[in-house]
Amino acid sequence: MKWLRRLLFLILLILLGVVGVLTYQGYQQYEEALQYLPLDEAAEDIRTQEHFTPLEMIPEFYCEAVVAIEDRRFYDHEGFDVIGITRALIRDIKAKKLLEGGSTLTQQLAKNIYFPQDDTPQRKIAELFMARAIEEKYSKQEILELYVNGIYYGSGYYTIYDASVGYFGKEPMEMNEYECTLLAGIPNAPSVYSLDVNPDLAEQRQEQVVAAMVDCGYLLQMQAEDILNSGE
Structure with a gap:
């Protein structure tokens, strides 16, 4: 041995x-x-x-x-x-x-x-x-x-302003909760989740974002469901 x-x-x-x-x-x-x-x-x-x-x-x-979808411990780590x-x-x-x-x-x-x-x-x-x-x-x-x-937010948008105006026709502060959760999921894979390319995949990613927000305590389950349903 x-x-x-x-x-x-x-x-x-x-x-x-x-x-x-x-x-x-x-x-x-x-x-x-x-x-x-x-x-x-x-x-x-x-x-x-x-x-x-x-x-x-x-x-x-x-x-x-x-923060919920990308780095839930953002405020805790260094x-x-x-x-x-x-x-x-x-x-x-x-x-x-x-x-x-x-x-x-x-x-x-x-x-x-x-x-x-x-x-x-x-x-x-x-x-x-x-x-x-x-x-x-x-x-x-x-x-x-x-x-x-x-x-990068996909579709040639490199700032949150360009993305919100390009995708939703409004400035960032005007985005509603549905649009916020939809946009937050795109940078993970912008070529995949771009709303101009794969809106269905973007919505699937949005579900992950909302679930992460519930898991982190930013949303209650009922609120999460209301947000997702508001886009129908």
Whole structure:
């Protein structure tokens, strides 16, 4: 059995070495990204774009829907949510397929700004470092504001203003609860859930959003049913 212990110890050392190398490379990518585009400049780019919408001009209900479906522990974590990743992993294992990624809103914001194309372990590690830096620099409200103005909503809409006007013909603050829950589900897979492409799939995603809001305590079951029925 001594040889087995040695073998396991050797495997452990190799794994630790691989993790160490990947972490170092990820940190390098994070530093290079910040040197190329500091956080202040990245945030300013979003805030100065046409049709940027301040958080106070966005329905609170919409923000609750986004948090519920994308990152229910948004106000509790500091950029990286171990509990959320574990929960997503368990659900993926049970379903025997990839259902959830476990990324926080802050991680998604970091990816959208700095690492939109790259999808490697090093990039994921760099994303974690960047998410932590964002959390240290900005409040939760500022992060949420940047997020809803910096993600893709499908059909060529890159801000919540463009999406609400394009899909519903109204400004964000005018959206009703049905429209809020419908729009909140699209950024997860905009090419799939775009209302111009797959309205039926968008409504299925909306049901998941509403269910998440019930699970998080934002809605009662009766309220959830009323919202979904209001679109019929």
